[in-house]
Amino acid sequence: MKALSTQGQTGQGARRLGKKKSFMRLAYEQRQLLVLCIPFLLFVLVFNYLPVVGWTMAFQNFSPAKGIFGSDFVGMANFVEAFNDTNFLNAIRNTLSTSFLKIIFSFFSAILLAVMLNEVRIIAFKRTVQTISYLPYFVSWVVASNIVYMVLSPSDGIINILLMKMGLISEGVPFMGEPKYFYMIIALSNVWKNVGWNAIIYLSAMTGIDQELYEAAAVDGAGRIRRILAVTIPCIMPTIKIMLVLQIGHLMNAGFEHVYLLSNPSNISASRTIDVYVYTYAMKGGRLSYGTAIGIFNSTVSIALIMISNWVSKKIDGYGIF
Amino acid sequence: MAVKTSASRGLVSKLPFYRRATTEDIVLDVFIYVCLLLLCVVTIYPFLNTLAYSFNDATDSIRGGIYLLPREWTLRNYEKILVGNPLIARSIVNSAIRAIIGGALSVFATLCVSYVFSRKDFFLRKVLTPFLVFTMYFSGGIIPQFLLMRNLGLINNFLVYLLLTMLSAYNVMVMRSYMDGLPDSLVEAAKIDGASEYRILFGIVLPLSMPVVATIALFVIVGQWNSWFDTMLYCSSEPKLTTLQYELQKLLTSAQNIASADAADAAMNSGDSKAAVTPTSIRTAMTIIAVVPILFIYPFLQKYFVKGLTIGGVKG
Numbered sequence: 001m002k003a004l005s006t007q008g009q010t011g012q013g014a015r016r017l018g019k020k021k022s023f024m025r026l027a028y029e030q031r032q033l034l035v036l037c038i039p040f041l042l043f044v045l046v047f048n049y050l051p052v053v054g055w056t057m058a059f060q061n062f063s064p065a066k067g068i069f070g071s072d073f074v075g076m077a078n079f080v081e082a083f084n085d086t087n088f089l090n091a092i093r094n095t096l097s098t099s100f101l102k103i104i105f106s107f108f109s110a111i112l113l114a115v116m117l118n119e120v121r122i123i124a125f126k127r128t129v130q131t132i133s134y135l136p137y138f139v140s141w142v143v144a145s146n147i148v149y150m151v152l153s154p155s156d157g158i159i160n161i162l163l164m165k166m167g168l169i170s171e172g173v174p175f176m177g178e179p180k181y182f183y184m185i186i187a188l189s190n191v192w193k194n195v196g197w198n199a200i201i202y203l204s205a206m207t208g209i210d211q212e213l214y215e216a217a218a219v220d221g222a223g224r225i226r227r228i229l230a231v232t233i234p235c236i237m238p239t240i241k242i243m244l245v246l247q248i249g250h251l252m253n254a255g256f257e258h259v260y261l262l263s264n265p266s267n268i269s270a271s272r273t274i275d276v277y278v279y280t281y282a283m284k285g286g287r288l289s290y291g292t293a294i295g296i297f298n299s300t301v302s303i304a305l306i307m308i309s310n311w312v313s314k315k316i317d318g319y320g321i322f
Numbered sequence: 323m324a325v326k327t328s329a330s331r332g333l334v335s336k337l338p339f340y341r342r343a344t345t346e347d348i349v350l351d352v353f354i355y356v357c358l359l360l361l362c363v364v365t366i367y368p369f370l371n372t373l374a375y376s377f378n379d380a381t382d383s384i385r386g387g388i389y390l391l392p393r394e395w396t397l398r399n400y401e402k403i404l405v406g407n408p409l410i411a412r413s414i415v416n417s418a419i420r421a422i423i424g425g426a427l428s429v430f431a432t433l434c435v436s437y438v439f440s441r442k443d444f445f446l447r448k449v450l451t452p453f454l455v456f457t458m459y460f461s462g463g464i465i466p467q468f469l470l471m472r473n474l475g476l477i478n479n480f481l482v483y484l485l486l487t488m489l490s491a492y493n494v495m496v497m498r499s500y501m502d503g504l505p506d507s508l509v510e511a512a513k514i515d516g517a518s519e520y521r522i523l524f525g526i527v528l529p530l531s532m533p534v535v536a537t538i539a540l541f542v543i544v545g546q547w548n549s550w551f552d553t554m555l556y557c558s559s560e561p562k563l564t565t566l567q568y569e570l571q572k573l574l575t576s577a578q579n580i581a582s583a584d585a586a587d588a589a590m591n592s593g594d595s596k597a598a599v600t601p602t603s604i605r606t607a608m609t610i611i612a613v614v615p616i617l618f619i620y621p622f623l624q625k626y627f628v629k630g631l632t633i634g635g636v637k638g
Contacts, residue, residue, distance in 0.1 A: 026445040032519035034446075037438040040431045040489050041450060046474075047467075047486055048457040054466025064469070113361070116354045125355075131624060132362045135369075138616050138623070140548030142567045146574050146609050147368040150375075156386030158371065176578065192364065223346045249459070257551060261571065264578035279464060288465050295463030306459050 058293035071289075078293035088294060091277040094183075094270055098254040101187040103247045109191045110198035111240065115228055117199065118206045133196025141193075145261035148189045152176055176262065179270035186259060205239040206232060238316075245313045249306035252298055274298050369613065376400070376610045380603035399607040402599045409561055410569055414611065417547055417566040420483040421615075425543035431489045432538055433531075436497035437523045441509070458491045464555065471556055478560035486552060487545065493538050500534035501527060540623040547615060566612055573605045 027034065053068070058078055060071040082088045113133070120126040136144060151157050154172030163169045175181045209232065217227045233240075256275040263271030272280075274294065282291025370390050375383055376399055378392035387393075403410045438444055439451055461467075476482040504527065512522045528535065550567035557563040 023445075030443075030445055033438045033441060033444050036434040036519065036523065037450065040435050041454065043431075043485060044454060044457060044489055047470075048460075048462070051462025051466035051470050054462060054469055057466065057469075116358055119350070119354050120358070125358075129358045129362055132365050134624065135616075135620065136365060138544055138548075138620060139613055140550065140567050142548075142550050142571045142574065143609050143612050146570065146605060147372065149574060149578065150372065150606075151368050156388075158367065158389075195361075196365075223344065224350050225346065261574060262578075264575075275464075283465055283468070288469070291465045292463060295465060299460065299463065303460060 055292060055296055057289050058296050060289055062289040062292075064288070074289075078290050079297065081290065082294055082297065087272065087281065088274075088277065090269065091272050091274045095252060095254045095273040095275075097183050098186050098259065098273060099251050101183050102190050102254065103244075103250065105187040105191050106194055106198055107244060107247065109195045111202055111236075113195055113199040114202035114206060114236075115232060117203060118232065119224070119228070130196065133199070135196070136193040137197040139193075141257040141261055144189065144193050145258070148185065148192075148262060149176060152185070174266075176264060177266040179267045182262075182267045182270035185262065186254070189262075190255070190258065201243065202236055202239060205236040209235045241316050242313055245309045245316065248309040248312075249302065251305055252302045372606045372609050375603065376606040378603070380600040383603055384600065399599055399603045400611075403604060403607055403611070409564060410566070410608065412562065413564045413566045413569045416563060420480075420565065421543045421546040424484045424487070424546040425539060427484055428488050428490075428493075428542040428546075429535060429539045432493045432497055432542075433528065433535060434523070435489060436494050436501055437527055439494065439498045440501035440504075442506070454489075454491045454494060456491075468555060476556065478557050478563060480557075480563055482556045483546070483549075483552060483565075487542075487549070490542075493541065497531070497534050497538055500531055504530055536622070540619055544616060544619060544623070547612075566608065570605065570608045570612060573601055573608065577601055577605065 056068055057071070059073060059075060060068070061074050061077075062068070062071045117126055117129065120129070152159055152175040154160055154174045154177075157172070157175075159175070160169070160172040163173070164171075173181075175185060213231045213235070214227055217231050222230060252274070254273040254275075256273075256279070259271055259273050260276050260279065263276060275298070278291045278294050278298075282288065282294065367390075371388070374388050374390055374392050377395055377397070378388055379394035379396045380399060382394045404414075405411070435454070439447060439454075441447070462470075471477055471482060471486075476485070508526055508530075509522055512526055517525070548567060550565060550571045553563070553565045553568035554571065558568070
């Protein structure tokens with residue numbers, strides 16, 4: 001918040017100063033620039049900021065017929081209800097577990113892939129692998145979820161077929177039907193979809209490493225594995241740190257589309273994340289005030305986490321995300 | 323985080339500085355190549371498998387055991403979707419329309435706003451930039467958003483597809499970073515010559531920013547084509563506005579909600595074997611239709627996106 005408010009203040013400062021002297025004059029001089037950006041920013045104001053007015057619903061027993069100004073005020077009742085709602089507490093747990101696993105898996109897989117690609121010296125091979133590995137990033141989660149669903153099918157999904165051929169199981173495991181597999185399914189399918197893309201940032205950090213470091217290490221007798229551990233990894237450490245810190249801000253967000261598309265009645269005890277819960281229970285069930293209260297809780301915690309991660313990343317290398 | 327691409331120009335990057343390959347080198351190489359090949363297989367196989375199912379006779383598919391090639395070739399699955407099902411045919415048209423119009427609008431909006439934000443002398447720059455950036459990290463929540471859309475009359479309205487995602491803060495930041503890299507003297511010289519801002523933007527800055535404009539264009543087009551949740555949320559009661567991804571999502575959800583998709587497939591065919599399509603066969607064919615346009619755009623996309631992402635990552 002701090003970084004943001006400072007920026008905001010200097011902005012307002014400049015504006016006040018301008019007002020004293022020639023705010024109107026500046027506005028007139030730069031009217032063409034205003035014409036180019038204000039219409040679009042008005043849409044941002046309406047679509048991104050105006051919904052915040054709806055937050056008052058969370059403190060009301062909102063009914064669409066009475067509207068925001070006519071509904072009864074109920075104070076914090078919706079928030080109190082949320083924290084006594086076992087389904088909501090379950091949703092918090094699912095959200096944190098899912099996003100934590102997702103972060104860990106996507107993080108390590110991306111670094112591993114980047115390190116491997118960086119060791120490949122046949123450029124055509126490297127390019128081909130990259131091209132293929134980016135592909136799933138560009139298909140929709142609907143398509144990706146269909147693929148996950150097919151691959152994990154108990155009757156003819158390739159995973160079950162392979163497990164059966166290896167003799168590990170005797171009949172197909174209904175992966176999608178059991179809550180205990182759900183977190184892992186999300187984490188691994190997320191790796192499948194995004195690993196190639198996520199590796200880009202580390203790969204580009206690696207291209208900036210000074211080749212002399214490798215030469216010096218080689219002269220000192222370091223083998224390739226040793227050079228990876230002693231040169232490559234330390235050199236991309238700043239990137240690794242920043243990417244990890246940025247992920248903290250996503251802890252309260254398990255990814256709605258992905259989780260919602262793979263959730264079904266039999267795995268709901270693990271797939272009920274906060275946003276899935278808000279959509280399926282509060283919104284479809286017409287509990288608008290309650291859903292808004294949960295949404296506010298989620299947004300507030302997310303923003304707090306982002307502020308923390310911003311603060312940490314500034315401590316680490318002097319750059320924040322704001 | 324400077325990006326050097328020169329090393330990757332040749333067929334094989336610069337020769338290693340050591341001469342003889344040790345056992346470690348060989349073992350490591352084998353390990354890496356095997357892992358990367360495995361990654362490719364794992365990435366590509368599900369698509370090929372889906373493709374095989376989509377071209378296989380639906381009744382025959384229930385037996386399972388289809389891997390890379392169809393067992394009984396048929397075009398009926400596609401025929402059923404494209405000709406026999408007006409709703410799905412409509413959804414494909416709608417997805418294409420929103421990708422083209424929505425994409426064009428989005429690029430135009432991003433271009434205008436990025437240009438203004440890239441002008442260091444713009445007097446509201448310090449206020450409006452955080453105003454936009456903040457939207458990346460914050461949302462009012464779907465319920466207030468939905469009610470707002472209802473009040474604005476955007477429910478069951480095609481405009482919701484175009485307007486809601488018109489301006490993305492991230493895209494503006496990427497494009498602005500690119501424009502920041504153009505020499506200031508260009509704009510100044512044009513101003514001295516008396517050119518209007520519109521003239522400077524469309525006559526000078528736009529032609530010089532084509533790589534980033536192409537990147538953003540491809541991104542927003544893919545985003546529009548892939549989106550389904552806005553259809554479900556805002557337009558689900560109007561079949562005329564349905565989109566391909568939403569229809570596919572409906573099939574996926576119904577497949578998940580019945581105990582066994584195979585049983586459903588079999589039940590659908592029990593009475594009339596001539597019907598010969600099943601939810602699974604329709605789903606696979608639709609998946610392929612949803613992926614193919616991405617495959618066409620992809621080669622163009624790949625040329626630019628690495629650069630775009632790196633710029634955004636460093637400065638955004």
